[in-house]
Structure formats: structure tokens, C-alpha cells
Amino acid sequence: MERIGRRSLVLAVxxxxxxxxxxxxxxxxxxxxAVVPAAPTGRVGASPQAVPSGADDGQWLMAAKNYAxxxxxxxxxxxxxxVRNLKVALTFSTGSLRGHEAAPLVVNGTMYIVxxxxxxxxxxxxxxxxxxxxxxxxxxxxxxxxxxxxCDVVNRGAAYADGRIFYNTLDNHTVAVDAETGQEVWKxxxxxxxxxxxxxxxxxxxxxxxxxxNSGGEMGVRGWITALDAGSGRIAWRAYSTGPDKDVxxxxxxxxxxxxxxxxxxxxxxxPPEAWKTGGGTVWGWISYDPELDLIYYGTGNPGPWNPDQxxxxxxxxxxxxxxxxxxxxxxxxxxxxxxxxxxxxxVNENVLLDLNIGGRTRKVLVRPERNGYVYVLDRATxxxxxxxxxxxxxxxxxxxxxxxxxxxxxEKKTGVGKVTREICPAAPGAKDWQPSAWSPRTGLLYMxxxxxxxxxxxxxxxxxxxxxxxxxxxxxxxxxxGHRGEFTAWDPVARRxxxxxxxxxxxxxxxxxxxxxxxxxxxMDGWFKALHARTGQELWKFKTGSGIIGQPIxxxxxxxxxxxxxxxxxxGWAGAxxxxxxxxxxxxxxxxxxxxxxxxxANTTRGGMLYVFGLP
Amino acid sequence: MKRFSFLLALLLxxxxxxxxxxxxxxxxxxxxxxxxPNNLPFSNRRLQGFENELASLIAREMGATVRxxxxxxxxxxxxxxxxxxxxxxxxxxxxxFELVLATRPYYRSTYVFVTRRDxxxxxxxxxxxxxxxxxVGVQIIGDDYANAPPAHALASRGAVQNVIGYTVYGxxxxxxxxxxxxxxxxxxxxxxxxxxxxxxxxxxxxQPAPLAIVPVSPKIxxxxxxxxxxxxxxxxxxxxxxRDELDGILERRKPEIDALLDRYGVPKG
Numbered sequence: 001m002e003r004i005g006r007r008s009l010v011l012a013v014x015x016x017x018x019x020x021x022x023x024x025x026x027x028x029x030x031x032x033x034a035v036v037p038a039a040p041t042g043r044v045g046a047s048p049q050a051v052p053s054g055a056d057d058g059q060w061l062m063a064a065k066n067y068a069x070x071x072x073x074x075x076x077x078x079x080x081x082x083v084r085n086l087k088v089a090l091t092f093s094t095g096s097l098r099g100h101e102a103a104p105l106v107v108n109g110t111m112y113i114v115x116x117x118x119x120x121x122x123x124x125x126x127x128x129x130x131x132x133x134x135x136x137x138x139x140x141x142x143x144x145x146x147x148x149x150x151c152d153v154v155n156r157g158a159a160y161a162d163g164r165i166f167y168n169t170l171d172n173h174t175v176a177v178d179a180e181t182g183q184e185v186w187k188x189x190x191x192x193x194x195x196x197x198x199x200x201x202x203x204x205x206x207x208x209x210x211x212x213x214n215s216g217g218e219m220g221v222r223g224w225i226t227a228l229d230a231g232s233g234r235i236a237w238r239a240y241s242t243g244p245d246k247d248v249x250x251x252x253x254x255x256x257x258x259x260x261x262x263x264x265x266x267x268x269x270x271x272p273p274e275a276w277k278t279g280g281g282t283v284w285g286w287i288s289y290d291p292e293l294d295l296i297y298y299g300t301g302n303p304g305p306w307n308p309d310q311x312x313x314x315x316x317x318x319x320x321x322x323x324x325x326x327x328x329x330x331x332x333x334x335x336x337x338x339x340x341x342x343x344x345x346x347x348v349n350e351n352v353l354l355d356l357n358i359g360g361r362t363r364k365v366l367v368r369p370e371r372n373g374y375v376y377v378l379d380r381a382t383x384x385x386x387x388x389x390x391x392x393x394x395x396x397x398x399x400x401x402x403x404x405x406x407x408x409x410x411x412e413k414k415t416g417v418g419k420v421t422r423e424i425c426p427a428a429p430g431a432k433d434w435q436p437s438a439w440s441p442r443t444g445l446l447y448m449x450x451x452x453x454x455x456x457x458x459x460x461x462x463x464x465x466x467x468x469x470x471x472x473x474x475x476x477x478x479x480x481x482x483g484h485r486g487e488f489t490a491w492d493p494v495a496r497r498x499x500x501x502x503x504x505x506x507x508x509x510x511x512x513x514x515x516x517x518x519x520x521x522x523x524x525m526d527g528w529f530k531a532l533h534a535r536t537g538q539e540l541w542k543f544k545t546g547s548g549i550i551g552q553p554i555x556x557x558x559x560x561x562x563x564x565x566x567x568x569x570x571x572x573g574w575a576g577a578x579x580x581x582x583x584x585x586x587x588x589x590x591x592x593x594x595x596x597x598x599x600x601x602x603a604n605t606t607r608g609g610m611l612y613v614f615g616l617p
Numbered sequence: 618m619k620r621f622s623f624l625l626a627l628l629l630x631x632x633x634x635x636x637x638x639x640x641x642x643x644x645x646x647x648x649x650x651x652x653x654p655n656n657l658p659f660s661n662r663r664l665q666g667f668e669n670e671l672a673s674l675i676a677r678e679m680g681a682t683v684r685x686x687x688x689x690x691x692x693x694x695x696x697x698x699x700x701x702x703x704x705x706x707x708x709x710x711x712x713x714f715e716l717v718l719a720t721r722p723y724y725r726s727t728y729v730f731v732t733r734r735d736x737x738x739x740x741x742x743x744x745x746x747x748x749x750x751x752x753v754g755v756q757i758i759g760d761d762y763a764n765a766p767p768a769h770a771l772a773s774r775g776a777v778q779n780v781i782g783y784t785v786y787g788x789x790x791x792x793x794x795x796x797x798x799x800x801x802x803x804x805x806x807x808x809x810x811x812x813x814x815x816x817x818x819x820x821x822x823x824q825p826a827p828l829a830i831v832p833v834s835p836k837i838x839x840x841x842x843x844x845x846x847x848x849x850x851x852x853x854x855x856x857x858x859x860r861d862e863l864d865g866i867l868e869r870r871k872p873e874i875d876a877l878l879d880r881y882g883v884p885k886g
Contacts, residue, residue, distance in 0.1 A: 194789035218692075220757065220784040272777050278757070278784060305757055306782065307764050310772040462711045462846070465758055466690050466785040466795050467659040468813045469711045469846040472763025581696060 056516070058557025063103040063157035063202040064436060065554070067289040068353040071438035072514050073555035077563035078616060079517030083531045084541045086614045089564060090131050092124060094609035099572015099580050101434070102157035103202070103511065103552035104611065105165070106566075107179060109559040110134065112165050113611060116572065117141060117153035119169045121177055124611075127559045131613075135182030141171035142193060154573055156434070157202035157552065159210070161230060166210045168199035174212050174228055186233030190214070190226055197221045205230055206289045206296060206326045213283020213298065217346070220305040223281035223318070225298060227329060237329035241281030241300040241317050242267045248317060249329045256333045257383040258405040260314065270313035279311075280304035281318035285348025285434055290364070293381055295323045295332055297366060299348040302341045309416060314339040319347040321368070323383065333383035337370050338407055342415055343396055344428035344592075345371040350436040352446065356494055358386055367493050369437055369448050371430025372397060372407065377493050389496045391489060392431040392452060393481045396424050415457045415473060427455035427477040428592060429507070429574060436552060438512040438520065443534050445490040445499050449508035449522045452480040452487050453597060475593030485597060488512075488522055488530075490537060500537035506601060509575045511552030513565070521565055523549025525576055526604040529567055529612065545569035545612055548576055548605040562615055570609035571601070580607045646681035648672060649705045651698035654687035657793040658819035658881050659709055662687060667815075667881040668708035671723075674873060678866045689789065699853055706863070710851040717851035720863045723871075724878050726814035727832045727886035728767050728844040731802045734827040740809050742834045743767075747809075749776045754798050754807035757782035766844050767811035767833070781807055796820045802828055818882030832884060845886035 056074025065071050078086065094100065098116035105112040111124040111131065121137040158167035164185055165177045172191035177184055190212060191197035196219025203212045209227040217223065223241035228234065239249040244265045256262055263269070268276055282301040289296050300322065303315035320336035337347045352367040358377070366380035373394040377386045388400035398408040415421045429451055437448035457473040464470070479485045486504030491497075506525035513521040518534040525548040531541040548571030555565045572580030574591060578598045583590045585599045650672045652660040660666035664673075676683045686703040688694060695716045698704055712722045732738045740747055753776060756765040771780050783801065787794025795816055802810045803824035810817075811833065821828040836845045850867070852859045867874065 192788075196786050219786055220782075272780065274781050278782060305764075305784065307769070307772070310764070310768055310777060310780070312777060461715070461763075462713045462843075463763060464690075464710050464714055465692065465694075466653065467656050467709065467816065468756055468758070468765060468785050468795065469848075470758045470763055470765045471769070471842060472758075581693075582700075583696065 059108075060104070060106045060554045060556050061160040062105070062204055063159070063552060064204075064286060064288070064350065067204070067206070067291065069286060069288045069350050069436070070352060070441075071436060071512060071552075072440055072516075074516045075555055075557060075563040076516045078515065078519060078555070078565065080519055080533050080540060082616060083517070083519050085616055086531070086541055086543070086565070087617050088543070088612060089615035090611070090613035092122070092131065092133075092611040094120075094122070094568070094570065094611065096120075096570065096609040097580060097607045098570070098609075099154045099576055100551050100568040100570030100609045101154040101573055102568060103554050104566050104568065105158055105160050106554070106556040107160045110179070111566070112158055112160070112179070113568065114155050114158050114167050115609060116155055116570075117170045119155055119167070121158070121165060121167065121182075123179075123182060137177050137182045137184065139169045139173065139175055139187070141169040141173070154200050156200060159203050159205050161205035164230070166203050166205060166230070168201065168203060168212055170198050170200065172197055172199050172214070174199070174203065174210060174233070176210075176230070176233060188228055188233040188235065190235070195219070195221060201284045201286075204287045204289065209236055209326060211287050211296065211326070213285075213287070215282050215284035217280035217282040217301040217304045220278035220280075221282055222277060222279060223283050223300055225283045225287075225329070227326070239322075239324065239329045239331065240267070241283065242271070242276035242279040244268055248331060249324070250331045253325070254331045254333070255382075257335065260339070260404070260406070261316070261334050261336065266314075266316045270316045272311060272313070275306060275311050278305060279315065279318060283348065285346070286350040286436060288351040288353050288366070289326065290353050290380060293364070294325065295380070296326045297321060297323050297351040297353070297380065299337075299346070299351070301346040301348055302338075302344050308340065308342040308414075312340075315341070319345055321347060321351065321378075321383075323380070335378065335383045335385065335405060337376070338372050342409075343372075343424060345430055347371065349432060349434065352437065352439050353380060354439060354493075358494060365493075367439070367446060369432045369446070369450070369491070371426070371432060373426050373431035374400060375446070375491055375493060376400075387493075387496055391448075391491060391498065392450065392487075393425050393454075394431070395454070396426070419457070421457040423454050423456065425454040425480055426451065427453035427597075428475065429453060429477075429594065433509070433574070435509055435550075436511045438514040440514040440518070440534055442516060442518060443490075444494065445492055445534065447488070447490050447512045447514050447520045447522075447534070449488050449510050449512055450486065451507040452482065452484055453477050453507065454480045455593060477593050477597040479597065486524070488532070488537075490520075490534070502532065502537050502539070506548075506598070506604075507575045509550040509573055510567075513553035513555060515555055521553040521567070523551065523553065523567055523569070525550065525571060525601060527569060527571075529553075529569070529614075543612070543614070546610050547571045547608045548579065548601070550576055558615070564613050564615045566611065566613045568609060568611055571605050571607055576601065578602060579605060646679060647684045648676040648679060648681045649684050649686070649703070651686045651688055651694075651704035651707050653690040655789065655793060656690060656795065658815055658883075661793070667877055667883070670877055671874065672708055674870060674877070675863065675866050678870065679862070691786065695851075699851065705852060705856065705859060707851045709848050712847035712849040714851065718854045718856060718860050719849035719851055720860055721867055722847035722849050723867050723874055724883060725845060725847045725886040726884055727836070728765075728811055729814050729817045729884055730831045730833060731799060731810045731812050731817050731821060732808065732829050733802060733805070734829050736808060738808060739831075741831055743770045743774060743838070748774070749779065751779065751808035752806075753780045754783055754801050754810035755780060756785050756795065756798055756812060758785055765813070766838075766842050769842055770838055770844070771811075773838070783810075799828070800824065814884035814886065815881065818884050822882065830884060832886070836886075
């Protein structure tokens with residue numbers, strides 16, 4: 001201050017304000033964001049009121065397409081015979097360099113895109129040539145949220161209902177935006193980044209409630225799902241994944257199928273004292289809804305942040321699945337995929353709700369390709385496991401005991417500090433991570449992009465956080481049997497076997513889409529967007545996009561009556577952090593050991609978010 | 618004219634000059650440091666940590682001024698700071714930390730047992746059977762497959778049910794969130810806490826109740842679980858010239874640095 005000395009007070013004050021604004025401006029960066037019009041402007045032509053019903057309305061209102069989460073488009077213009085003629089119809093740069101995992105939405109001639117942090121929402125006018133942006137909504141999330149987010153700063157998409165777009169921001173807000181005008185209707189804070197909590201998942205809207213779950217299990221966050229009133233944004237209920245029954249919303253209506261899930265306050269008793277308070281079980285994956293049974297279904301993340309030997313017990317209700325009443329959140333049943341998880345097997349994958357003929361009768365089932373390597377078929381009314389079959393090479397367990405429902409864990413693959421454990425398959429990202437599968441009622445097959453990865457725990461590595469040195473296992477991931485790191489598989493859940501599969505060089509980290517034209521679409525981490533024959537797996541068409549693909553393909557009918565297929569390209573996520581986060585490829589344990597398996601990705605793709613829409617000429 | 622040039626100087630301040638960066642334009646040399654703005658006794662935005670003082674001391678030796686970039690020292694810290702080019706040095710890392718090029722160690726510290734003096738507890742070793750009976754607090758990290766060494770040491774000896782974890786992240790709105798574990802001993806939430814030395818050495822004397830600090834033993838659990846760590850400055854891999862210069866300063870100024878660490882109560886390992 002003495003340098004100001006004899007300058008006039010006015011100038012001093014002015015300079016001070018100027019300096020402060022400079023500095024505070026700095027703290028709010030780095031958004032890495034696009035230069036776009038600041039204020040939401042423009043109007044949507046169509047009324048966002050009624051959503052036409054019928055076979056397929058040609059729209060895409062939620063990431064999973066429908067409550068059953070089939071990602072099946074009933075449109076048939078693009079089919080196995082003509083898909084080879086697909087051409088780029090439209091592109092749009094999101095201006096963001098991080099991983100793009102979101103599904104675009106299409107409602108009333110408008111496409112909506114959520115970017116990774118800073119979580120901007122674009123509305124593109126599909127009725128105009130080139131689909132110009134009508135408006136962009138900036139939620140301006142706190143920059144510091146990037147520092148506490150595990151993995152990459154992704155967002156998995158939005159949901160549309162009653163004229164509004166609902167989605168989550170990394171800094172723990174759920175927002176409702178007017179689908180026509182881009183004006184914010186409400187914005188509710190659900191968590192605290194100061195405690196390591198973030199939001200990355202795509203919400204769904206059920207009976208006037210927006211359902212949202214948190215991320216951050218690695219940071220000692222306690223998992224929850226929360227329902228917000230879609231009209232007002234007020235919190236209607238919240239159910240935790242750990243702790244006493246009253247917090248988990250377990251009451252007299254809770255009827256789990258298996259004995260190990262019955263008893264009082266198991267969310268406390270299956271942990272060392274107080275460990276449940278930071279026990280993980282976050283809800284960062286997918287939610288489905290069955291209107292007939294009136295139940296929502298969602299998975300819980302892995303337990304944390306203790307090592308397994310420091311949290312003896314089943315660690316309920318982590319790495320499992322809940323069925324709940326959407327009106328009040330009360331739990332109806334629970335099943336645990338991986339009791340006392342040791343391998344970071346989150347249980348948050350998609351739940352595909354189907355009516356299948358099993359053992360000669362139609363059963364209401366829930367199909368779940370799980371991180372631990374099994375495709376589960378559950379009775380979705382009761383939570384009974386009807387079958388659980390491996391879809392990849394598994395060493396970490398030896399199947400599921402269908403009598404008790406328990407996973408048979410392989411004792412020799414138990415990990416510990418200072419202990420060397422080799423060839424744990426699947427690796428921590430699982431046989432299949434978050435990337436959602438698709439189901440075709442025409443072929444009776446489930447289509448899933450997944451991984452073929454194993455891992456070693458070798459010795460110890462010294463690290464440092466918040467001024468505290470610590471040690472951890474040196475995790476290295478590598479390709480599983482066959483040498484390929486990814487695979488795209490068509491699975492028959494009734495016959496309980498693989499119908500066909502295609503090998504991929506890199507982990508297949510994108511969502512899947514299947515259409516009534518018997519074409520399946522997915523993308524690869526080196527940027528190929530592919531169309532395969534849904535019945536044979538034969539490659540019919542492919543296109544090289546600008547960056548690796550980890551997004552979710554969708555299909556819609558444009559205002560011109562033509563069918564289109566859309567995908568966001570933009571590499572990143574856990575698998576792609578080596579490119580989007582520019583990690584050091586010499587550090588094989590970076591990104592929790594994933595970088596070792598991805599050393600060649602930077603030579604195969606570069607970062608940058610771009611929408612691609614394809615159509616027939 | 619003078620006024621305008623002052624404003625101009627402000628305008629030209631590159632990117633993210635933090636506090637402590639009010640550099641006159643002619644002083645060419647800057648020591649660009651990345652540090653946690655809220656993590657005493659190491660560093661904070663008010664420059665009250667020993668790493669802040671050490672940075673000033675080193676900068677004086679270099680004829681430079683310190684310029685800070687603040688970033689919480691959590692996962693991705695090195696990636697977002699040193700490796701992103703936001704600075705050239707971080708003031709504290711374990712000497713065997715592979716992400717950076719480490720200088721010679723400038724101190725060695727140890728995990729310590731912290732107890733209330735009036736408790737009568739005298740715990741000196743992880744093998745003390747008392748540690749399975751009384752309430753024990755440990756720092757937890759929560760990085761997958763990684764944790765603070767005392768947490769591993771207690772678990773391998775069967776002390777689990779009586780152990781309470783205090784996350785090093787804490788609540789970032791509070792001052793120096795990792796310090797909560799020391800406050801927990803003073804408040805009687807736990808009987809014994811096993812805490813990284815510098816944190817305990819600084820916060821223990823600042824509690825309302827008198828606390829005792831005893832270095833843990835053994836110093837290492839076999840096959841390889843150390844409780845004692847060498848701490849260095851870190852520069853970018855490949856930045857040999859800066860590392861060598863810092864090594865020289867650390868050697869020349871060792872008496873001053875030792876005195877600085879003593880003032881902050883850093884236990885010697």
C-alpha cells in the first residue's frame with residue numbers, strides 16, 4: 001500500500017477496486033468455456049406442452065429415451081440396408097475441451113445439449129438450416145468444483161418435462177430452465193463442494209418429481225438420492241445410502257428378497273462405528289421407473305473411503321440396487337451386487353426394465369450389466385436374482401449363489417497394502433462402467449459397449465494430499481485376455497449367452513443406441529462412430545469424428561420428417577482423462593491406474609467437444 | 618502520467634497474479650509458487666504457514682519476489698498447478714513422490730500419537746494393546762486403495778471397531794480443515810489420534826487442553842509401510858536447473874530453515 005503514497009484517494013480506491021476485480025476474476029476462471037452470447041434470448045416456436053404419444057414420437061426427452069431405459073428408437077427410415085449412405089447433416093462445437101458423456105435431447109424441433117463443466121445448456125433450432133443456437137443458458141458453476149470432482153468434470157445429460165429442461169451442475173445445483181426461452185425457472189443447491197460432493201448424473205422426472213443423486217464417493221461423501229418438486233424446485237424427500245433406517249427411508253414397507261438384507265439399521269451395523277457417515281454409496285448413475293409397479297430403480301456406488309480391511313462387514317447399502325416409491329422415497333427392496341466391495345465396483349449402471357419369457361412365463365424383470373462382470377436378471381417386483389451370467393473374463397469372483405443371492409468372492413484376489421495381487425479381472429472400472437446399453441424388442445438382444453480390462457496391485461506408492469503423506473497400492477490396468485481393451489457385445493438375457501461381439505482397441509466408453517431399422521450405433525475412444533447390424537454385428541458404416549467418443553447416441557425425427565442420429569464427440573471421462581486432463585503418460589498409476597492402459601490414446605485422438613448429426617441424403 | 622502508468626501496470630499484471638505478487642515491473646525474477654490457500658501450518662492465503670515463510674526466504678536468496686497461485690492441495694493438484702505451468706515450485710512433497718522432480722529433503726517428520734495430558738494415556742507404539750480399547754482417531758485420505766499409514770497399521774493389528782476417521786479434506790469452508798483431528802483430541806471425541814507431525818506440532822499447543830505429542834514406533838511396518846517421510850520442494854520433471862539452484866539454497870540456509878521449522882513445532886522424524 002505504501003507504493004500508492006501521495007496519490008489521490010479517488011485514484012487509490014479506483015485502483016484497488018480494479019485490482020480486486022482482476023484478482024477475483026482470476027479465481028473464477030478457468031472455465032475453458034466458449035465465447036457465446038451472455039444472456040438467454042430468443043423464443044421457441046413450438047409449444048412444449050403435450051408430448052405426443054404412440055409408437056415413437058420421434059423425440060428424445062430423457063437420456064435413456066424412456067422410463068424403461070431401452071434407448072430404442074422406433075424409427076425405421078434408417079435401416080440396415082441404407083445406413084451405409086449416412087452423411088453428416090449438422091455439426092456444432094460446444095466450445096468445451098473436457099469429456100462429453102451427455103445424450104442430446106430433442107423436443108418440439110429443438111435440440112438441447114449440456115456441456116461438461118461449466119455445464120452450459122444450448123438450444124439448437126432444428127427448424128432452421130444449420131440449426132443455429134436459439135439461446136444458451138450459463139449456470140456459472142463455482143470454478144473450484146473442478147478441483148474436487150473425481151475423474152473428469154463430465155455431465156451425463158438432461159431431462160425434459162412440462163416445458164422445462166432439468167439438469168445438474170457440477171457444483172451441486174439442479175436447475176430448471178424454460179425450454180422455450182432459456183430462462184432459469186428455479187435453481188436448487190443439493191450438496192456441498194466443500195465436502196467433495198458433485199453432481200454429474202442425468203436426472204429423470206417421475207410424477208412431477210425430479211430425481212437426482214450425488215457423486216464423490218472417493219472423497220468420503222455419503223451417498224443419497226433426492227426428489228425435487230418439478231414445479232418449485234423444493235426438496236420433497238432425500239434417501240441416504242448409508243446410516244440408520246430413518247435416513248435410508250426404510251420402513252415397514254421394506255421387503256428385501258434375501259435374508260442378509262433384513263434387520264434394523266443395517267446401514268449402521270454393517271460398518272465400524274461412524275464409518276457409514278463417510279461411507280460412499282453415491283448415486284451417480286442411472287434411474288429407471290416402472291409406472292405399473294410405481295417403483296423407481298437405481299444403483300449405489302462403492303463403499304469408501306476406507307480400505308476394505310478397515311471396514312469389515314457388508315457396508316450396506318453400497319454397491320447395490322434400491323427399489324423405491326417415487327412419491328415419498330420409501331424403500332421397497334434392495335439387492336447388493338458386491339457386498340463389502342474390494343475392487344471399486346460401483347453398482348450404479350443402467351437398469352433396463354423388460355417383460356421377458358423366463359422359464360415358460362412372462363416375468364417383469366430388470367436387466368443389469370454390472371461392473372463386476374455379470375449380466376443380472378432380477379424380478380423387479382421382488383428383487384430376486386433370476387440369473388447372473390459372466391459377460392467378460394472374471395477372476396475376482398466365481399459366480400452368484402442364486403439361493404442366497406451372494407456373490408462368491410475369490411479369496412486369492414483379495415487386495416491389501418504391501419501385498420502384490422495380480423490379474424484382478426475385471427479392473428476397477430469394471431466389465432462395464434457407466435456407459436449405458438440399449439435393448440431391441442425386435443431382436444431380443446441387449447447391446448452394450450464395455451471394457452476388457454484387468455489390473456495388478458503392486459507394492460506401494462507414496463503420495464501427498466493436503467499436507468499429509470500417505471501410501472497406496474500401485475494400481476496398473478491393462479488389456480484382458482485377447483489383448484483388446486474394449487468390446488461391443490449383443491447379449492441374449494433369456495438364453496443367457498452372448499449373441500455376437502466386436503472387439504475394440506480401446507475401452508468402449510460410449511452409450512449404445514438401437515433402432516427399429518435393426519441398426520445399433522456406438523462410438524469409440526479414437527473417434528469412430530459406428531453402425532452395426534443388430535442381428536449379426538456386421539459393420540455397416542462408420543465415420544471418424546474430431547475427437548474420441550464417450551457420449552450417448554440418440555435418434556430422432558426432424559421437423560422435415562426425416563430420421564437423424566446424433567452423437568456428441570469429445571474424449572474424456574475416467575478412461576479418457578489422459579487426453580482431456582492432459583495427464584502424464586509416464587505416470588502409469590495416474591487416473592487411479594487407468595493411464596497405464598491408455599498410454600497410446602493421446603496418439604490416437606485429441607480433445608474438443610462437437611455435436612455430429614447424421615441423416616440420409 | 619504517473620497515475621496512468623500505475624493503472625497500466627495493473628492492467629498488464631499477467632493472468633492470475635495472486636496476493637504477494639505486487640511486483641514492481643523492473644524486478645525481473647519471480648519465484649512462482651503453487652500453494653493451498655487454506656492449509657496451516659503449511660500455507661494459507663494470509664501467508665501464515667512455514668511454507669510461505671520458506672518461499673520468502675528462498676526468494677530473497679534468489680533476488681526474486683514470490684508470486685502465488687492458489688489451489689487446494691487435493692487430487693489433481695500437481696496436474697492443475699505445476700504441470701499446467703501455473704508455477705515452478707511447490708513447497709512440500711514427499712521426496713519419493715514420482716509426479717515431480719524433488720529437491721534434497723529439507724525436513725523429515727513422523728506420524729505422532731496425540732493425547733490429552735490429563736488422560737494419563739502414554740501410547741508410544743502401534744503394538745500397544747491399548748489401541749484396541751480406547752477411541753482412536755486417524756486421518757483418512759479416501760483415494761481408492763490408499764490411506765494414511767496409521768490407518769493401515771491399526772487395521773493390520775485388528776484395531777478397527779474403535780477407530781474413527783477424520784478426512785483430510787474436511788469442510789473447506791473452515792480454517793485449515795485437516796486440523797479437526799487435533800481439535801477432536803482436545804474435545805475428548807477421541808482418546809488418541811495418530812496425526813502427521815507438522816499438523817500435530819502446530820495445532821496441539823493451540824488447543825484449550827494441554828496435549829502430548831509422541832512420535833510413533835516402529836518407524837516402519839514390514840514389508841513396507843513407513844510412518845516417517847522426507848519432505849522436499851518439488852519442481853517440474855526436467856527442470857534440473859531450478860532444482861539444483863533450490864538445492865544450493867536449502868543447503869546454505871539450513872540453520873535458518875531448521876529454526877523456522879522449530880518455530881512451527883514440526884516434530885523431527
